[in-house]
Amino acid sequence: MAGKAAAAPVAELTGPLAVLKEKFGDAIKPGDFEGAVIGNDQLVEAAKFIRDDMGYDYLSSVTGVDYPAANEVEVVYHAYSTRHTGAPLVFKARAPRDNSVVPSLTSVWSGANFQEREAWDLVGIKFEGHPNLKRILMWEGFQGHPLRKDWKEAYYEQDTKPFDSRWPGGHHQRAEDRVPFADNVEFPPNFDPAQYVAQADAAVYEQLKKVEVGEHGELAEPSDNGNGQHSDKIETDQLVVNLGPQHPSTHGVFRMAVTLEGETITALEPVMGYLHRNHEKIGERNTFIQNMPFTDRLDYLSSMSNNLGYALAVEKLMNVKPPERAEYIRVIMVELTRICNHVWALGFLLNDLGAFFTPALYGMEERELILDLFEAAAGSRMMCNYMRFGGVARDLPEGWIEKCREIVFDRLPRKIDDFDHYLTDIEIIRARCEGVGVLTAEDAVKYSVAGPLLRASGVQYDCRRADSYSIYDRFDFDVAVRDHGDVYDRYLIRLDEIRQSIRILKQALDQIPATGEIQAGKKQYQARVPAGQAYGRVEGPKGELGFYVVSDGNPNPYRYHIRAPSFINLTALGPMCVGNKVADAVIILGSIDIVLGETDR
């Protein structure tokens, strides 16, 4: 998959793919570099076989790649097993570019829902049989599919960076002067921007009417008459309420369109994309190293994890391994990030519950100290940009380890116990959180939710253990797991995870070599990455964060896709909220812990 092997396409199917080949015969062909290409007629059948018989029950990532040279688009699926450890099963589907239709796998894995919508939106692949195939990140007035290779952005200058205009004849010019705004915006045919608002909202509300009937389905029965539903006792009208996009509880610009029966939610449709900036297209324009600071801006609360995920994916392609000391520094940084993120998440969950800002600010004190550590090592508090391919950007400054030890060994355990002591047993929290927003283990896997959300539902699955990366196999820690799958368990599991992170940190700080290299090989401002495909994933604080990178040997990635946990976890938001009160939607969203920078990308 990496290094020298990456230069040649896979000739034969081995391992689990051979099993697939045996079963489906000619429908399975080897893919370029990795995985198997499954014929479109057999795709749904094969997916069912993969899920039920081969045990790959968790569909991690779905994405599309455009190959104009072959006149094809490719859909790439990465499936894992939550019961076993090990590498993903990679399978692909192909379709011609001008008529790109691929069968939808939403009937097999519900978690494919948003990801297929995204692939339709960005790459323009039609998924046949998808229940709600419409744009998810872009708006309806958007012309084209931006991740097609021939699509150009409004301020397009050149296909790849560095731009020729910058050096040696770099006379400064503003992009807005070069391409005046309004000359560069296109609308689809028959689209009238003046009519937009009504149409778009109608589409959202239309979707609310046909939300599938879940286990709380007694409230979600479709009504016969157009204007409302009837319950047995009281006659009420259905009410549509928009929570957001400007709403303090949505933690950013995120919108939930909700239908209510009294105060009970009968359907919920998340609307997102307000912060969309086409990160993946920017990533294709950038060189490999230039993407590193951009990953900081995905989940801006945990930039170190994002850095690591991307570095791992590219390191797989380059076949380099960071030196010992760099590995330890990485683990320390990433675990500090997890603590940082979880105290924030807990603080703001309590904020949503009405404990206005006091717990959040107590959490932020610890976060502040960790950010000071980041600032001393990386130079920035949040936009760390600290990892490099095969190492880290710079060595730890003098006295850093001592300061870190002081925080990790002395302060954090004490403060986390305080948090636990003051908050966990409060009656209001228990009453509001217990039994609210329940997600069963089965549903959690089905909807491809990841991270604390998955583990709070009783699925003991953590990439650090299941598909160990970096040096996590050296540390002694437990994968925290809770059984009820409600908001209260999601609160508790974050406390558990902070404690486990402190455990890892203590070991890492004891074992880290005092001196040593921090970068494998020579630092290059243009990394040489051989052609290939790689999927690097880390257990980020919000869940499994994956980077799917395709290189064609050029200085710029050919395709750069992010499996964003806060985006995919939202697939389960609707089903979790149905049957609960409207006030609970706020805390259910808070318990998912989304960051819009990552959701909308």
Add this chain to the structure above:
Amino acid sequence: MYGSGVLRGMGVTLKHFFVTYIEDLKYVFKGGRNTDKHMAVRQGPQARGIFTVQYPEERLPVPENFRYIPFLVFDTQKNEDRCTSCGICAKVCPPQCIWIVRTNDPKTNRPIPQPAEFYIDASICMSCGLCAEFCPFDAIKMDHDYELSSFERFNTLVFDKQKLTKPDTYHAAIHPTDWQRELKEKEEAAKKEAEKAAAAAAKKAAAAAAKPAEAAKPVDTPKPEPPAA
């Protein structure tokens, strides 16, 4: 008991309130309040009282690695820019906010290693520090000055060469560790040069000894040069 949680919470707040004054008083006798030393403790792992800082009246010290918009280092000893306009910073810049015009010799039209114009669009710069990290001449460094707000957002935020250039004494003051590394590297490079020169001189002397007719010229020790990549 009802209300015990409320009382406990208020107790915590009250304790915080009093400890703040106690801590502050301590520092009145220990060299004054609001010094860097006091701030590092007040918002450090041992913090007990108030944690917040009343910016801009009170400020936290920034660490050496802190990075904000880059500046160009001017070598005060040689009285020239360190920048050779090689363009690596412009090529590695992720948002492409660095614009460099290379100087050309008016007679031969060949490039001269110094920039004619150098712009950084500070409204686009994301302060990632890649330019400073990959500059082979230590000519571009990240600044500590984070107060850049202005009333006009177009022209004032496009920094030209004059605005970007700062003396190396400033660089030495804000980056002491990095400056020490530079000095050490320079010293080593000078030593290497001297050794090379000595070896060359010895060789020449040997050649001169072999051919006594040719007089050996005295060899100048070359000046130390900044280390190349």
